[in-house]
Amino acid sequence: MIYRARKAETARTRLVLEIGNGSDSVLLPAMELPYLSKFYRLHLNRMELGLRLFEFRFGAQLAWANGVSLTNTALDITIPLPDRIKVPVPFWRISTLRLLLQTRHYVAMQILTATAERAMEIIVLRQFSADATSAQRLYPAISAPSLLASSYEA
DSSP: HHHHHHHHHHEEEEEEHHHHEESOEEEEEEESSSSOOOGGGOOOOOTTOOOOOESSOOOOEEOTTTTEEEETTTTTTEOOOOOOSOOOTTTHHHHHHHHHSSOOOOEEEEEESSSSSSSSSEEEEEEOOHHHHHHHHHOOOOOHHHHHHHHHHH
């Protein structure tokens, strides 16, 4: 218990992975960092980014670190990211997470800072891409004004 209280004081920055689709989302704590968020730089390669869900009997783990690297700018070192999120996904959220990963979804990284301001930054790892064809069907193109005027004159 004393260890938990001490660990809570030393972690000044937390990385939380958010996966959602606009109506439902799942938040998973990815990592705790000892320094403030301004001392870290996140490098993304969206082409390599992939999420895989490994299911077990009473829980699941999410593999997420492909295409993401973290650098401490003050010490100029690369911080190794865990391959999987260490905190297992609770069994009551597994079906929701599985459904989100099978459909269109977004992935965002929340960077929470434990200072007096309680600042939060959000980095989008994967965007929620809208279907362009459905937008075209909803909003058809408007004809040119000269064509509309000529049709009324006849």
